Amino acid sequence: MPDQPKPIRVKPRNLTARAAYRVPGNPANTRLDGSVGNCFPGLEMDVRDLDRRFFPGLVFNAVRVPLNPVPEAPKNTQGFHLVFVDYMYDPMLPDDSSEDWVQTLLSAYRGDIGTKLGTGRWFLSWVQQGERRIDMHDEDGTPYDGMMVWRFIRSLEAGSDNPVSLALVRRNHEGIVDTEPVELHGYRRRYRTEAGVFSDAYDPGELTQSLCNPWSHDFRDCGCHYWPSNHPDVVMAETDPAHALPTGQSYNPIKAETYLDWLRSDRSPAGNVAAFNTVEQNRPFQIDHYQVNQMWSDLPIVVEGRETGEVYEADIDLPDVLPYPSTAEMIADLRTRLAPMEMTLSLQYLYAYFTLADPETADTARWPTLKDDLIFARRALIEVAIGEMTHMRCANQLLWELQGKDYKPVLTPAKTLRFGPGPGKVYPRSLRPLTTEAIDDFIEIERPGGYIDRAYARCVATLEQRDLYERHLYTLAVRIDTDGDEHYLRFRQMKEVLAKYNTGEGLPAYLRPVEVGTEEQARHALDIFDNVKEGLHDAYVSEAGKDYPEAQDYLSQVRAEMKILRDEGEKLAADQIGIPFWPDHDP
Amino acid sequence: MTQAPPDLRGLAGAAHFFDTQHGQHMLAVDGSRVFDVPPGSAAAWSGWDAAQQAAFLSGLGAGDAPYIDDAPPQDMPVRSLSLAVAQKCNLACTYCYASGGDFGAPARNMPWAVAKASVDRLIAEAEPGVRINLAYLGGEPLINRDLIRRTTEYATQQAQAKGVRTGFSITTNGTLLRSEDGEFFEQHGFAVTISLDGIGAAHDRLRPYRGGRGSFDVILKRVEPLLARQKRMQVGARVTVTPQNMDLPETLDRFVAMGFHSVGFSPMLTAPNGQHELDKPGLDQMLAQMIRCGQAFEAAVIAGRRYPFSNMSAAMHEIHRGTHRPYPCGAGAGYFGVSADGGLFACHRFVEDADGAMGTVTDGPDPRREAWLSDRHVHRQPPCTTCWARYLCGGGCHHEVIHRGRPACDYIRGWLHYCLQAYIRLSEARPDYFGAVPAAAQA
Numbered sequence A: 001m002p003d004q005p006k007p008i009r010v011k012p013r014n015l016t017a018r019a020a021y022r023v024p025g026n027p028a029n030t031r032l033d034g035s036v037g038n039c040f041p042g043l044e045m046d047v048r049d050l051d052r053r054f055f056p057g058l059v060f061n062a063v064r065v066p067l068n069p070v071p072e073a074p075k076n077t078q079g080f081h082l083v084f085v086d087y088m089y090d091p092m093l094p095d096d097s098s099e100d101w102v103q104t105l106l107s108a109y110r111g112d113i114g115t116k117l118g119t120g121r122w123f124l125s126w127v128q129q130g131e132r133r134i135d136m137h138d139e140d141g142t143p144y145d146g147m148m149v150w151r152f153i154r155s156l157e158a159g160s161d162n163p164v165s166l167a168l169v170r171r172n173h174e175g176i177v178d179t180e181p182v183e184l185h186g187y188r189r190r191y192r193t194e195a196g197v198f199s200d201a202y203d204p205g206e207l208t209q210s211l212c213n214p215w216s217h218d219f220r221d222c223g224c225h226y227w228p229s230n231h232p233d234v235v236m237a238e239t240d241p242a243h244a245l246p247t248g249q250s251y252n253p254i255k256a257e258t259y260l261d262w263l264r265s266d267r268s269p270a271g272n273v274a275a276f277n278t279v280e281q282n283r284p285f286q287i288d289h290y291q292v293n294q295m296w297s298d299l300p301i302v303v304e305g306r307e308t309g310e311v312y313e314a315d316i317d318l319p320d321v322l323p324y325p326s327t328a329e330m331i332a333d334l335r336t337r338l339a340p341m342e343m344t345l346s347l348q349y350l351y352a353y354f355t356l357a358d359p360e361t362a363d364t365a366r367w368p369t370l371k372d373d374l375i376f377a378r379r380a381l382i383e384v385a386i387g388e389m390t391h392m393r394c395a396n397q398l399l400w401e402l403q404g405k406d407y408k409p410v411l412t413p414a415k416t417l418r419f420g421p422g423p424g425k426v427y428p429r430s431l432r433p434l435t436t437e438a439i440d441d442f443i444e445i446e447r448p449g450g451y452i453d454r455a456y457a458r459c460v461a462t463l464e465q466r467d468l469y470e471r472h473l474y475t476l477a478v479r480i481d482t483d484g485d486e487h488y489l490r491f492r493q494m495k496e497v498l499a500k501y502n503t504g505e506g507l508p509a510y511l512r513p514v515e516v517g518t519e520e521q522a523r524h525a526l527d528i529f530d531n532v533k534e535g536l537h538d539a540y541v542s543e544a545g546k547d548y549p550e551a552q553d554y555l556s557q558v559r560a561e562m563k564i565l566r567d568e569g570e571k572l573a574a575d576q577i578g579i580p581f582w583p584d585h586d587p
Numbered sequence B: 001m002t003q004a005p006p007d008l009r010g011l012a013g014a015a016h017f018f019d020t021q022h023g024q025h026m027l028a029v030d031g032s033r034v035f036d037v038p039p040g041s042a043a044a045w046s047g048w049d050a051a052q053q054a055a056f057l058s059g060l061g062a063g064d065a066p067y068i069d070d071a072p073p074q075d076m077p078v079r080s081l082s083l084a085v086a087q088k089c090n091l092a093c094t095y096c097y098a099s100g101g102d103f104g105a106p107a108r109n110m111p112w113a114v115a116k117a118s119v120d121r122l123i124a125e126a127e128p129g130v131r132i133n134l135a136y137l138g139g140e141p142l143i144n145r146d147l148i149r150r151t152t153e154y155a156t157q158q159a160q161a162k163g164v165r166t167g168f169s170i171t172t173n174g175t176l177l178r179s180e181d182g183e184f185f186e187q188h189g190f191a192v193t194i195s196l197d198g199i200g201a202a203h204d205r206l207r208p209y210r211g212g213r214g215s216f217d218v219i220l221k222r223v224e225p226l227l228a229r230q231k232r233m234q235v236g237a238r239v240t241v242t243p244q245n246m247d248l249p250e251t252l253d254r255f256v257a258m259g260f261h262s263v264g265f266s267p268m269l270t271a272p273n274g275q276h277e278l279d280k281p282g283l284d285q286m287l288a289q290m291i292r293c294g295q296a297f298e299a300a301v302i303a304g305r306r307y308p309f310s311n312m313s314a315a316m317h318e319i320h321r322g323t324h325r326p327y328p329c330g331a332g333a334g335y336f337g338v339s340a341d342g343g344l345f346a347c348h349r350f351v352e353d354a355d356g357a358m359g360t361v362t363d364g365p366d367p368r369r370e371a372w373l374s375d376r377h378v379h380r381q382p383p384c385t386t387c388w389a390r391y392l393c394g395g396g397c398h399h400e401v402i403h404r405g406r407p408a409c410d411y412i413r414g415w416l417h418y419c420l421q422a423y424i425r426l427s428e429a430r431p432d433y434f435g436a437v438p439a440a441a442q443a
Helices: A015-020 A047-053 A100-110 A112-119 A148-154 A217-221 A255-259 A279-285 A290-298 A327-354 A370-406 A436-446 A452-462 A469-501 A524-545 A549-575 B041-047 B049-059 B112-124 B141-162 B179-187 B201-206 B216-229 B248-259 B280-302 B310-321 B368-375 B398-404 B409-429
Strands: A057-061 A079-085 A121-129 A132-135 A163-171 A183-188 A234-236 A259-261 A299-302 A306-308 A416-419 A423-427 B017-021 B022-027 B033-037 B082-087 B131-138 B165-172 B191-195 B236-239 B262-267 B333-340 B342-344 B357-358
Touching: A015 A524, A015 B033, A015 B179, A015 B310, A047 A057, A047 A148, A057 A148, A079 A148, A100 A112, A100 A183, A112 B398, A121 A290, A148 B216, A217 A290, A234 A306, A255 B022, A299 B342, A327 A370, A327 A416, A327 A436, A327 A452, A327 A549, A370 A469, A416 A436, A416 A452, A436 A452, A452 A469, A524 A549, A524 B398, B017 B041, B017 B409, B022 B041, B022 B409, B033 B342, B033 B409, B049 B310, B082 B141, B112 B131, B112 B141, B131 B141, B141 B165, B141 B179, B179 B216, B191 B216, B201 B216, B248 B262, B248 B280, B262 B280, B280 B310, B280 B409, B310 B409
Parallel strands: B082 B131, B082 B333, B131 B165, B165 B191, B191 B236, B236 B262
Antiparallel strands: A057 A079, A079 A121, A121 A132, A121 A163, A163 A183, A234 A259, A299 A306, A416 A423, B017 B022, B022 B033, B333 B342, B342 B357
């Protein structure tokens, strides 16, 4: 396929060019129904703004009860506060209307009532539609919160057979009504025309005025999972790629791998101290609301979990990583080394998962945080184990794509693992509980720039050659390569969270006593495990042959078996038995 | 300072690249869209094959259909008529397309019946709210002053009755203007165009009386009261450029200073007797002179001064709008010329010319009009289909193309190339000139 011209950034200048240029964003005919309009507020508009003009000629604001009222502040400022009277261009109130109610309202606004509403603070006192009147205050006279009033206003019906009456009251500084109320009669506004277009009553910007801007005041409080304007909680510090050691590790691994609070207010090198585990703990050291407005541009861009400075170097190549000399050699390495390694890792992690204590039976009297930490550690560990299973599948996929009909599934775990810096060292595989030493090893296995990371870097470097390999093979290898960073982070978090339970006396409180059982003890679990392997074998073969429906059937079976295996593993662990995933275990 | 001459031809007519001090720019010919592009884009473009060029252009946002298709307009209502109210003239201009005013036919005045029929045709084809235009030409139209007045008043009255808006214009040599003409033109908001080919002797050489005497001083004396009077009326000067009157910047400056509402130049390309037609070196010289005028215009706009050089202001307006036209003008579509005896022709230049005859004003355009529109579409003009300037130019004046061909294409491309550059410069320096609010005023 010939290369398309690289995109050229152009700027449309004259009117035809501007009119034809497609700007990324919502098309002009976007309707509210298709937009993200909600009351959080949303992205395109805040629906609460529609009700500000529910009654012709009046504009309200929904005022909430202040969270921390100042003693000197005026009393009872909450409610539906009349901002101003705005009848001149109200499409419901044309000058030449023949409707009596329109002319009555117009002469009220133009006359004494308009003047009266122009002094002091006026609030909605009640609304009435049909037989029902809603008072906007408690039985003891305390005005409702503005958001509650807003919900009542939402319930009003529009239309010529649904007249609306309302009363406005003036409250003085002490919150006391100090003059006669004003009663008005009319109809609720129809916010949209038949065609779905907003009423002309709304000025440009009025429906969006309360939207949160991702970089404004409260951006500080946006959670990392608030999708419209999320920000990272913790990040790794910027490192200079020139300062990497020949092994690929940073010359200062502690600095390079310490998680910092992205919102830390001390942005000097001295402020680069490890973030605490909870938002609440980090709060005192973060930039404050008012500072966000000034400092937002100082907050660094974060790529791949790391702060970046002036220049982001995509894909920093590990030194000395060369492509395989031939496809055959890459296939051989994937078959004999990488795919088996992934299977060993996933089983080691799965085994360790079952050694974690049951959160429900945790000794919360002695360890108040244990239950939460166990929930976290179990979840994190099973995610990593599943990640390795996915890698095993990806390695197999690379093989079937490269080998074609010569492909045979690789579902045998490796007997040894090589990991550590540089060329690494060879370790025997081992099924063991998640002890401090085990976590340290797992961290070492997943460390960015370590031996395993570099193993996949070779695949990436090979598959990167566009003229030789299809692009999706490259992305597959990249995915395996970059997942390691996430696993590394998870194990480091586990280490940090679980360290406090290791008192040096006996089994840490987060573990349960589990030993690798005999084949006899774990017969049922091993049968299930065999089913899993068999199912995966058949699924991979089907997928390699592009029979996707059949592959899907096998995979569904495997998933069901995996669920059973998990239950069985828990049951055995409760009896202190670990599943012997491989027979040659050396205790 | 010498620069390599810009490439004004190539690139197969889909895009034209040009540079200014603000960088590189591109005219996407389809839709006359102007873009800023990064430096080196022109070189990249010329290295692409047709598919890659098409992919790039489609990335600029135009739709699937081209802005201009091959179909000629159908059944366009007649909106503008020019009346050859007097097919005779008191001057003897050396290059006159009307051969001294009579178009080579017996000299005569237009009778009332023809003028009335012309107004009736315009009114009949106009819906309320539409604007119709009547242009009085000749010959020298003021020879038949009474008819102009009667026709104008009749048209005003008929238009008012039907709720139609009117525009009147007259092109005159200025020698016969009277004070009461100014009053009448002001009353009806005329666009008055005075043919002036230079200052003093330069004008007199080209536009003498039949006896050979110069006309410049007489014209000035008669035009000045109109210039002073213009409010609704707009008095412009139109200069036909021949090898004899090439001092355009001086002419422009002088006429602007005199208070003309607009001053425009057009090259003498075709004369019935071949006299004073511009040849290639002449057109090159004119282009250089036009660019000097354009630079004066740019300086004036940047300084916030009105400088009514109409070629330039029209070009700036059209480039900004992205005007793209399949024809150079409305001839034969919404616009026709009416001869003294009521013949309908493609435009005022084609009066009494069989090549442009299209019926009579009483019966309206006949089928020859359809054939004309189909034939004259710029997509049907062989040299135009690969020219980047085709939708800005429209293919060149029909009258000149039919009678002399296209000797001025390089001149037109050179001028438009300069205008595109000037557009970039002015839209950078004075966005307010194009209707944008300047950044300072927004703050």
